[in-house]
Amino acid sequence: MxxxxxxxxxxxxxxxxxxxxxxxxxxxxxxxxGAILTQQVAWRNVETAIANLKxxxxxxxxxxxxxxDEELWELIRPTRFFRQKAARLKDLCRVVMEGFxxxxxxxxxxxxxxxxxxxxAIRGIGKETADSIVLYAAKQPVFVIDSYTHRIxxxxxxxxxxxxxxxxxxxxxxxxxxxxxxxxxxxxLIVALGHHICLNRNPDCARCPLNELCRxxxxxxDAD
DNA sequence: GCCCAGGGGGCTC
DNA sequence: GAGCCCCATGGG
Numbered sequence: 439m440x441x442x443x444x445x446x447x448x449x450x451x452x453x454x455x456x457x458x459x460x461x462x463x464x465x466x467x468x469x470x471x472g473a474i475l476t477q478q479v480a481w482r483n484v485e486t487a488i489a490n491l492k493x494x495x496x497x498x499x500x501x502x503x504x505x506x507d508e509e510l511w512e513l514i515r516p517t518r519f520f521r522q523k524a525a526r527l528k529d530l531c532r533v534v535m536e537g538f539x540x541x542x543x544x545x546x547x548x549x550x551x552x553x554x555x556x557x558x559a560i561r562g563i564g565k566e567t568a569d570s571i572v573l574y575a576a577k578q579p580v581f582v583i584d585s586y587t588h589r590i591x592x593x594x595x596x597x598x599x600x601x602x603x604x605x606x607x608x609x610x611x612x613x614x615x616x617x618x619x620x621x622x623x624x625x626x627l628i629v630a631l632g633h634h635i636c637l638n639r640n641p642d643c644a645r646c647p648l649n650e651l652c653r654x655x656x657x658x659x660d661a662d
Numbered sequence: 663g664c665c666c667a668g669g670g671g672g673c674t675c
Numbered sequence: 676g677a678g679c680c681c682c683a684t685g686g687g
Contacts, residue, residue, distance in 0.1 A: 477669040483685065484668090519682045522670085564670045584668055602676085629668055 443596060444613040448620070451627035455634075458626035461574035467498060467542055469575040473567050474526050475517040483516040490514070499531035499540050526562035533560060550578035565603050573625070579618040581610040582625040586632030 462481075463469045468488065475484045490513040491497045496505050505513075510524040517523055533556065538545040546553065550572055557568035569582045583606050592599025597606060614620060 473668090476667090478667065478682090479669090479684070480667045480686075482667095486685095516684060518667090518684045519669090520684085522682060526670095562670060566669065570668085582668095586668075625668095632668080 444610065447591075447594065447596075448614075448624050448627065451631060452623065455627055455630045458623060458630055460622060460626035461570075463574075466546055466575040470530065470542075470571055471497075471527060473570045473574070474530065474562070475514060475523055477519070477523070477567065479516075479518045483518070486516045487514040490516075499534050499542065503528055503531045503535065522562060526560065529560050529562070546576040548576075550576065550580065553578070554580065569607075573618070573621055577618055577622075579616045579621050581607050581614075581621050583607050583610075584625070584629070584632075586628050587625075590628060590631060 461469045461472065463472055471488060471491070472484055475487055488497075491502070494505075494509075494513055496502050496510075496513075502510070507521075507524055510527070511520045514520050514523055514527075534540060534542055534545045537556075548556070553576055554568050554572050557563050557571055558565070563571075566582060566584055569580045572578050572580045573582055583603050588597075588599055588601070588606060591597045591606070591609075597609060601609070610621075610624075614624070
């Protein structure tokens with residue numbers, strides 16, 4: 439019942455959008471930096487900031503820690519809240535340096551729950567950011583919840599829309615096979631749907647796959 | 663000019 | 676736990 443519906447939504451989204459190839463990053467370090475910088479900001483601004491960091495040649499834990507705060511602020515200014523985010527980036531780098539000799543892959547190779555707990559202990563890394571890092575950088579099967587997930591699945595009638603982060607995550611985990619590839623693709627597809635003719639701006643868009651899903655009552659996942 | 667993006671923390675009640 | 680404010684850029 440529920441399990442089929444969560445998978446049906448996935449299938450219909452995948453049929454519509456195709457593979458999303460997430461996370462848009464070349465390295466694990468880039469995933470982590472992007473996950474912090476993307477908080478409450480459009481992704482294009484993150485791309486600008488990452489390009490700035492690469493151009494300045496400070497795109498690794500050691501170099502980034504050596505940049506004076508004022509200079510780091512200017513490099514990541516396009517991502518809003520740049521003073522906070524600069525401190526968060528440095529805190530993360532410091533954890534990797536002090537606990538793992540700067541070995542990022544060793545840091546990410548921890549047992550997933552331990553990694554998540556360690557990430558959550560860093561100020562400025564909450565559940566969504568931590569789970570994004572565990573899923574997309576460490577490639578462990580945790581399901582990432584974001585605001586689109588809350589909005590879309592309550593619109594579909596599968597959830598109430600007022601669940602906590604943990605409760606909604608639990609819904610996905612218990613109704614889907616625990617597969618890192620599926621979790622990776624599903625969250626990316628949810629974001630794609632959220633971006634596509636966004637829910638509040640153009641709810642009547644005839645081509646919106648969300649409305650398509652609603653009209654068909656999620657009953658025919660293979661007919662798209 | 664106005665709105666809002668791929669959040670999180672701290673505070674209050 | 677919910678509600679509110681703070682952080683403070685840039686494109687449509």
